[in-house]
Amino acid sequence: MLLKEALARKIKDSRGEYTIEVKVNNSIASSPSGKSTGKYETPCFHKSLQWNIDFINKAKFNLEINNFNDLNKVESFIKKSAKLKDAKQFGANALFALESAILKALAKEQKKELWQIVSLGKKINKIPVPAGNAIGGGLHSSNKDKPSFQEFLLIPQGKSAKENFKIMQEAYKKLKNQVKAKGKNDEGAWQTSLTEEEILEVLSKFKNIRIGIDIAASSFYKPEAYCYKNKCLNSQMQVMYLNSLIKKYNIFYSEDPVQEEDFSGFSEVVKSSNHLVVGDDLTATHIDRLKKAIRKKSINAMIVKPNQNGSLLELKEIFNICRKNNIRTILSHRSGETMDNALADYAVGFGADFIKCGISTKYREVKLNRLVSIEKRIKS
Numbered sequence: 507m508l509l510k511e512a513l514a515r516k517i518k519d520s521r522g523e524y525t526i527e528v529k530v531n532n533s534i535a536s537s538p539s540g541k542s543t544g545k546y547e548t549p550c551f552h553k554s555l556q557w558n559i560d561f562i563n564k565a566k567f568n569l570e571i572n573n574f575n576d577l578n579k580v581e582s583f584i585k586k587s588a589k590l591k592d593a594k595q596f597g598a599n600a601l602f603a604l605e606s607a608i609l610k611a612l613a614k615e616q617k618k619e620l621w622q623i624v625s626l627g628k629k630i631n632k633i634p635v636p637a638g639n640a641i642g643g644g645l646h647s648s649n650k651d652k653p654s655f656q657e658f659l660l661i662p663q664g665k666s667a668k669e670n671f672k673i674m675q676e677a678y679k680k681l682k683n684q685v686k687a688k689g690k691n692d693e694g695a696w697q698t699s700l701t702e703e704e705i706l707e708v709l710s711k712f713k714n715i716r717i718g719i720d721i722a723a724s725s726f727y728k729p730e731a732y733c734y735k736n737k738c739l740n741s742q743m744q745v746m747y748l749n750s751l752i753k754k755y756n757i758f759y760s761e762d763p764v765q766e767e768d769f770s771g772f773s774e775v776v777k778s779s780n781h782l783v784v785g786d787d788l789t790a791t792h793i794d795r796l797k798k799a800i801r802k803k804s805i806n807a808m809i810v811k812p813n814q815n816g817s818l819l820e821l822k823e824i825f826n827i828c829r830k831n832n833i834r835t836i837l838s839h840r841s842g843e844t845m846d847n848a849l850a851d852y853a854v855g856f857g858a859d860f861i862k863c864g865i866s867t868k869y870r871e872v873k874l875n876r877l878v879s880i881e882k883r884i885k886s
C-alpha cells in the first residue's frame with residue numbers, strides 16, 4: 507500500500523472531551539484518554555491537539571507500507587519531519603491514532619482483518635478473557651461517598667468470549683440493586699456508597715466470576731499515606747490491609763495496589779500473595795519501567811494501554827518482553843473512550859491474556875462485540 511496522506515480532525519470522546527481521529531484512505535481510527543493518568547505516561551499530543559492535526563493534514567508521507575513492521579518507516583518519517591529524537595514525542599494519542607488508521611487501511615487493502623495484520627499472520631491460539639469494570643469509585647466516580655478503590659472488575663470464567671460477555675452483563679444487571687447504584691460513572695460502572703469490603707462481599711457471592719480490583723493507589727496517596735474515607739494507612743499498613751482483603755475475598759487480580767513510585771511495595775504484594783499483581787500507573791506502558799519492574803519482581807501482570815505509549819512497534823516489544831518473563835498482559839481501554847473497536851483486534855493480534863474494556867455503554871460494548879465476532883471468525 508502506498509501511504510500518501512492522512513486526514514486528521516478532532517472528535518469528542520465519551521466524556522465530551524476532544525481527542526484525535528485519523529483517516530487513511532477510508533479507514534478511521536481514534537485515541538481515547540485517561541483521567542487517572544500515570545505520571546510516566548507519554549503526553550497525548552506534541553504541542554497541542556491542533557498542532558498534531560495540522561501536522562498530519564499537511565504531511566506528504568509517500569511510504570510503501572506492506573506489513574506491520576513497516577510502521578518503522580512511519581516513525582522515521584515523523585522523527586525527521588517534526589525534528590524529534592523519538593517518535594513518541596509526537597504525542598501518544600496522535601501517534602497511536604495515525605498508526606492504527608494506517609494498519610486498518612492496510613488490512614482493508616490486503617483483504618485481511620486488523621488482528622491478522624497485527625499478528626503478522628501467526629496462528630492465533632487464544633482469545634483474551636475480559637476484565638469488566640462493574641462498580642467504580644476513585645477518580646472515575648462523582649458521588650461524594652464513593653469508595654476509594656477505582657474499579658471492581660468481573661473476570662468471568664466462561665468457555666468463550668461470547669459466554670464471558672453474557673456472564674458479565676447478567677452480573678452487572680444484578681449488581682444495580684445489590685450495591686444500591688447511584689447512576690453510572692465515566693466507564694459505565696455503577697456508582698455506590700458501599701465500602702470496599704461491602705462491595706467485595708457482594709461480588710464474592712457470584713459463581714463463575716473471579717474478582718479483580720483496580721486500586722489506583724496513586725490517586726489517594728497523600729504524601730506518605732493512603733487516605734480512605736475513614737482511615738489513613740502508611741505503606742506497610744496498606745500492603746497488610748490489601749493482603750487481608752485478597753485472602754478473605756479470594757481476589758484474583760489487583761492493579762496498582764500501591765503508588766506509582768513504590769516498586770518495593772509492589773514486590774511486597776507479589777511476595778505475600780499468589781494472585782495477579784498488575785502494574786498500570788507503575789509501568790505506564792513503557793519499556794524501561796517494565797524492565798525495572800521485572801528486575802525488582804514488582805509485578806506478575808501488566809496493563810498495556812496503546813495511548814499511554816503511542817508506538818505500536820513498542821507495544822509489540824512490550825508483549826514480547828512480558829511473554830519471555832512470564833508477565834501476564836491486559837490490553838486496556840481508557841475511562842474516556844471513542845467508538846473505535848480496534849482494542850479487541852490489538853488484544854487478539856498481540857496475544858494478550860486479558861482485555862479490560864468495561865461492560866456497559868456503547869463505547870465499551872462495541873469492543874466486546876468485536877471480540878465476540880473475532881472469536882467466531884477464528885473458530886469457524
Ligand code: 2PG
Pocket residue numbers: 539540541542543544656657693720722786809838839840841842
Ligand atoms: C485505569 C484506567 C482505565 P484511566 O486506571 O486502569 O480503566 O483509567 O483511563 O482514567 O487512566
Ligand code: MG
Pocket residue numbers: 720722761762786787809
Ligand atoms: Mg488502572
